[in-house]
Every structure is written in structure tokens, then in C-alpha cells.
Amino acid sequence: xxxxxxxxxxxxxxxxxxxxxxxxxxxxxxxxxxxxxxxxxxxxxxxxxxxxxxxxxxxxxxxxxxxxxxxxxxxxxxxxxxxxxxxxxxxxxxxxxxxxxxxxxxxxxxxxxxxxxxxxxxxxxxxxxxxxxxxxxxxxxxxxxxxxxxxxxxxxxxxxxxxxxxxxxxxxxxxxxxxxxxxxxxxxx
Numbered sequence: 001x002x003x004x005x006x007x008x009x010x011x012x013x014x015x016x017x018x019x020x021x022x023x024x025x026x027x028x029x030x031x032x033x034x035x036x037x038x039x040x041x042x043x044x045x046x047x048x049x050x051x052x053x054x055x056x057x058x059x060x061x062x063x064x065x066x067x068x069x070x071x072x073x074x075x076x077x078x079x080x081x082x083x084x085x086x087x088x089x090x091x092x093x094x095x096x097x098x099x100x101x102x103x104x105x106x107x108x109x110x111x112x113x114x115x116x117x118x119x120x121x122x123x124x125x126x127x128x129x130x131x132x133x134x135x136x137x138x139x140x141x142x143x144x145x146x147x148x149x150x151x152x153x154x155x156x157x158x159x160x161x162x163x164x165x166x167x168x169x170x171x172x173x174x175x176x177x178x179x180x181x182x183x184x185x186x187x188x189x
Contacts, residue, residue: 008045009053009054016051022105023050023051024051026051026098027051029047029063030051032092033057034065035066036068037068038070038072039070062091063091063092063095064089064096065090065091066088066089066099110130111127114127
């Protein structure tokens with residue numbers, strides 16, 4: 001996915017340049033090589049002397065490898081809290097810790113970027129509208145997911161309820177005990 005590299009680098013560098021602490025933290029690791037593997041694409045990045053990313057050198061060994069979960073898009077949209085805990089980091093612990101801290105704490109000031117294009121007041125209104133729209137979409141998807149799971153369990157019988165599985169397990173255990181007692185009685189006869 002060579003096509004994604006410039007886009008990802010441009011986005012990450014834009015976010016890092018908006019946060020001076022991030023750039024300062026990454027400067028300490030200039031020259032480091034990173035390998036990001038999502039299963040679908042592999043991305044090689046390097047950190048330059050300004051604390052920004054550039055296309056990584058394929059000939060060099062990666063100092064840090066980052067393995068992303070296969071359900072990354074879903075986690076990003078619906079459960080960001082578990083996103084970073086599901087990412088696997090390998091290699092230099094110092095670089096990996098700094099990189100994880102930077103990526104976890106980067107925030108995009110979309111309102112400031114919009115203000116450069118359309119002005120302050122429209123940018124504020126568009127940003128607020130975007131937040132409301134994102135919350136509504138997330139809520140709607142959550143409700144659809146809940147309704148589908150209820151349908152799958154209650155209406156279609158595709159899945160079993162926990163209480164039904166527990167009751168079935170108890171019934172099987174009881175039957176095993178009854179059979180064991182019956183076998184003992186038969187063996188005594």
C-alpha cells in the first residue's frame with residue numbers, strides 16, 4: 001500500500017505540528033524506523049530530526065513494530081477506549097512507549113483547520129454540527145446493533161440466552177448424576 005504512505009505521513013505530521021510537545025518527544029528518537037502492520041497493509045515510517053515522520057527505509061530493520069487489530073475501523077468508530085489496548089507493540093521499549101504516548105494523546109483541532117478555509121464563526125458551527133452528527137450516527141448504529149442482537153436471540157432463535165445455556169448445562173449435569181446413580185443401582189443387582 002505504497003499509495004497510503006504519503007497520505008498517512010501527511011496527516012500524522014499535520015497533527016504532530018499542531019502539538020509542540022509531540023514533536024519534542026519524537027525528536028529524541030530521530031532516525032528510528034517503524035513498521036505498522038494492519039494485516040491489510042504494511043506501512044514503513046521513519047522519524048526525522050524535526051520529530052516528524054517520513055517514508056521509512058525498507059533496507060533498515062524496524063526499531064519498533066506496531067501490529068493493529070483486524071477490527072481497527074470498528075474500534076475507532078465505536079469503542080476508542082479499547083483501541084490502544086488492542087495494538088501490539090514490539091521492539092525498542094523506549095521508542096514504543098514514546099510513540100504510543102504521542103499517538104494516544106494527539107488531538108485534531110478540526111475547528112482551527114476549518115477556520116482557515118471558511119472563517120471562525122462558520123467553522124465553529126460546522127464543527128458543532130459535525131459533533132452532533134457523529135454522536136447521532138454512533139447512537140443509531142448502537143441501537144441497530146442492539147435491535148439486531150435482540151432479534152437474533154428472541155425472534156429468530158439464532159443465538160441462545162445466557163440463562164438458557166446455564167439451565168441447559170445444569171440439566172445435563174443433573175442427568176449425568178442420575179445416570180451415575182442408576183448405574184450404581186444396576187451394578188448392585
